[in-house]
Amino acid sequence: MEFRRTREPAQRDRELMLMLGGAGFFQALVAAHELGLFRYLAAHPGMSQAALAEGLGLPPASLRVLLLACCAMKLVERTQDGEYRNLEWVSAAFAGERPSFTTVVEGFDRLLYQPFSRLTESLRRGTNLGLDCYPGPGNTLYERLAAHPPLEAIFHAWMSNLSSSGLPERLTGALHDRTHVLDVGGGDGTNAVLLAKAHPGLKVTILDLPSICERARARAAAEGLDGRISTHPCDIRTDPFPTGADAILFSRIFNIYSEEQNRGFVRRSADSLPPGGLLLVFPSMVCDDDETGPLSAAFLSLYFLCLATGEGRVYPPSSYEEWFREAGFSSLECTVDAGDDAVFIGRK
Ligand SMILES: C[S@@+](CC[C@H](N)C(=O)[O-])C[C@H]1O[C@@H](n2cnc3c(N)ncnc32)[C@H](O)[C@@H]1O
The missing domain is CATH 1.10.10.10 (Winged helix-like DNA-binding domain superfamily/Winged helix DNA-binding domain)
Incomplete structure (x- = not known):
């Protein structure tokens, strides 16, 4: 043929x-x-x-x-x-x-994709209608997950995997002369364990929701660090921070919440830190100053609006500068790496 x-x-x-x-x-x-x-x-x-x-x-x-x-x-x-x-x-x-990507794929698949079908309506109404996929008490994904233990486990495996590659050196190093850090929204304790191991003289208190604090306590005990890692179950948006710490860390928290809430986090941290105290914020991601990218910031912003809280988004570095300045910090250092991960360190 x-x-x-x-x-x-x-x-x-x-x-x-x-x-x-x-x-x-x-x-x-x-x-x-x-x-x-x-x-x-x-x-x-x-x-x-x-x-x-x-x-x-x-x-x-x-x-x-x-x-x-x-x-x-x-x-x-x-x-x-x-x-x-x-x-x-x-x-x-x-x-x-130790595959590096499976927990991310499982998190996107099991948690994000179905809620994203409610994006148009979420944008129209300015709230997280994607959350309807996970019935239960509370108006954020974090609270709702407590009613869905298998999904909560998937979410925290994803977060823990993100952290297990380590925290930025600049952030860990800044805690070398500190005695007590509050890890606000600290999750299952992965970061607390890394910090406690890096600095033998450091105590870490994790502030998170009750079901997550339980996970963190089990994690600390399994690592033999329960003497130095403690938990404080609370709602970080409204409950007072414990006193006596000389550093406060927010890791992967600020993108979750609104500008107003973040301004409040920085102000309340300034109020509870002693002079010379450090506020460390690892969002982790920032967007371009003109808010036109990158793609990862765009995706995360859609996720926060449509599902996680209905109020967060990825912010540019200039927003952080404004919040720290308003709260009266004497200095602020900002380090952004090639992957748009940022660390902000303010000194009271
Ligand atoms: C994105 S995860 C970050 C976990 C950890 N800090 C990290 O860097 O991997 C957000 C954490 O904040 C906690 N969280 C969010 N909103 C909260 C609230 N209102 N009160 C207490 N914890 C909260 C969640 O339960 C979750 O553990």
């Missing part, structure tokens, strides 16, 4: 397709993770389609579709001989003893 084929040069608008197909592509990423494709390829790089289908126990036609998606998304590559392998970062992210 003679087969003549002509093909015009492709005009592919990758960005447009990623926007339109984002939900489907994300589910392909989840499926590849859940079906074990990335783990299998990490252990057996250079597999043929047939061997992969057999190894994963998938119908060959399904595997073909999944591989097309993963190759198009540049997660997996196919050699000229028709063998498949993960891109290098994918193996580190999804396979091995």
Whole structure:
């Protein structure tokens, strides 16, 4: 048979397709993770389609579709001989003893995607209607999760994974001469453990919701640090901070809440710190000064509005400067890294 084929040069608008197909592509990423494709390829790089289908126990036609998606998304590559392998970062992210990305994907999949279907209405009304997906008491995701223990565990595994790669050196180092730090919204204690290990003379008090404080106490005890890490169950928005600390840390808290609430956090910290006391704020992310990017700040801002609290967003460094100045701090140092993670350290 003679087969003549002509093909015009492709005009592919990758960005447009990623926007339109984002939900489907994300589910392909989840499926590849859940079906074990990335783990299998990490252990057996250079597999043929047939061997992969057999190894994963998938119908060959399904595997073909999944591989097309993963190759198009540049997660997996196919050699000229028709063998498949993960891109290098994918193996580190999804396979091995401490995969760095699985908790993030599980958090997005189980917690964020369904609520995002309420985004238009949330924007219209200026509130977090996505929260309707998780019935229970309270008007923030953090309070609602207490009624959904498996989801709470997924959320804190995601947060803990973010922190387990460490806190910024600038932040940890600033606590070298401190005796007692309040870790406001400290979560399951991952940061407290890192700080207590870095500074043997430091006590840490975690302020968080009651169910999270329980997790943090278990974590501290498991590390043998329960003598130096304590918890203080409270609502950080309204309850007074414990006295006697010479440093206060807010890690991944300020983007959650409104400008007014953040202004209040800084003012209340200034009131409760002694002269020379340090306020450390690790948002972690800041947006560009003109609020036009980056993409990660845009996504997080949508998440805070539509689901987490209905009031937060990612702020530019200039907002922090204003809040610290208003509260009367004598100095403020701001360090932003290449990934837009920022640390603000104010001295009273
Ligand atoms: C995004 S997580 C950050 C956890 C940790 N600081 C970190 O850096 O990974 C926010 C934490 O703040 C807590 N939180 C949020 N709102 C709170 C409130 N109103 N009162 C007490 N804790 C709150 C949540 O329970 C959660 O542990």
